[in-house]
Amino acid sequence: MLLSVENLQVSYGKIKALHGIGFQIGDGETVCIIGANGAGKSTALRAVSRMIPAEPGSKMTFMGKDMLRYSPDKVVSELGISHVPEGRRLFGNLTVMENLRLATFARKDRDKIEKDITRVFSIFPRLEERREQKSGTLSGGEQQMLAIGRAFMSGRRLMLLDEPSMGLAPLLMMNVFDALREINREGTTILLVEQNARLALQFAQRGYVLENGVLVLEGPSKSLLENPEVRNAYLGG
């Protein structure tokens, strides 16, 4: 197992957001967590990238290492886990190129960095055209591309994606998911959370269903797509 999560509990103040969830992700897999707004999907990703603390009793291991001992920046720079957060959170005052370079802050492999930047530009040629432009001036689709490109630069064992389809026109959405498939084919494991359940299940090999902070269902995407409960609740019947 690449990532193994057991009994993950997270609270915001007195409100419990995750009631001890557990999931596993194997090396090279594409996995999705689907669920309604407020089910705790983003919270789960934030807990994995250590942006918010997990409560005592939670267990997370990544390649056998206890993740709870890593600070958020070390999760990226030492474990190789990147996170495309909700709302993308690009640094709008930096250029496209600077956003990509910042993501390599802790990396020492200079030659590889240049190659990776070239690779990002070959996946998203639009970004190369905009390389000296401030990222705050990009269109929504370009911003999503840059957010993924930035994650590609920062850590590539596991990529966490929070609603990559949000706010994108259907055609752009397909582009983005094609790019993710390509990144996955080159060896990056992908965990994504989506409100757009159909899209997520068509992309990922396996899926989990999160309801009110509890994982209620799991299985291969195919079987979830055919599951009557999932169809009723998340796929519009």
Place this chain on the structure above:
Amino acid sequence: MTFFFQNVINALQWGSFYAMIALGYSMVYSILMLFNFAHGDIFMVGAYIGVGVATVLVTLTSSGAIVLPGWLILVLTILISMFLTSFVGMFVERVGYRPLRDAPRASAAITGLMIGIILETGNLAIMGATRVKFPPIIESVTYNIGGVFVTNKKIMIVVISLMFMFALHQFVQRTKWGMAMRAMSFDYVAVPLMGVPMNTIAAMTFAIGSALASVAGILFGIAYPVLDPYMGIVFGWKAFVAAILGGRGSILGATLAGFLLGFIEIFVAMVFPSTLRDLIAYSIILLILVFRPHGFFGEPYSAQLRL
């Protein structure tokens, strides 16, 4: 007319002090959304450290242990004091602010005030109530340029300040650490997701701000050699005003606003009795802020601050 240029020189000198201190305020505010109200006192500590370093170097030279020309003593005093004062800044950040990073901003602000009082009274306890004199490192030379009297010290103060401001600008614009600072000023929550150690950047920002404050302290000590433990208070307030007037986190803004403050103060005193100087000068600045609440280069802040 000569009177006018005379005052321009003086305004540039005072502006240099304000700008150098304002930069530290501005940088810390922009990356941590925190007013480091102890910063004026770090300026004071930097000046005292400068006195200590300069005294040691001057004594060594006069005793013949080492022979250093005056300019080299000045350079060494500045560099060594910057180095030492940066640790004061990092200590303040580590002990005073880091534990409060997620606390309400008001708590962090009063922490700054308390640290300031500790630095002032601590200095008083260690050094005693007698005022400290900055040792004369360079001899004062006065030039008469068309009736305007300029001392070499004034020129040096302005030139050294501008050099450091330029260096800081280059650092922030061209290095990866500077890039991380700029990113943090936009959205500090997302910075760790880039693999950037936020605490390192925060400590570094305090170190740089404090080092610049110590340069200001030394330059001030060269121009006005008598130091006292409370000298940082009024300077701190005024530099804080300059930082706000310059606009959130803008290096250019803080620099220009620092000089503007110097100019307003000196020219108000040129026209009105000097007892009215600050009253009038700061009323003018209040008026500017009423019309430009975000300062000169500040942008209305829009990025989300929390996840």
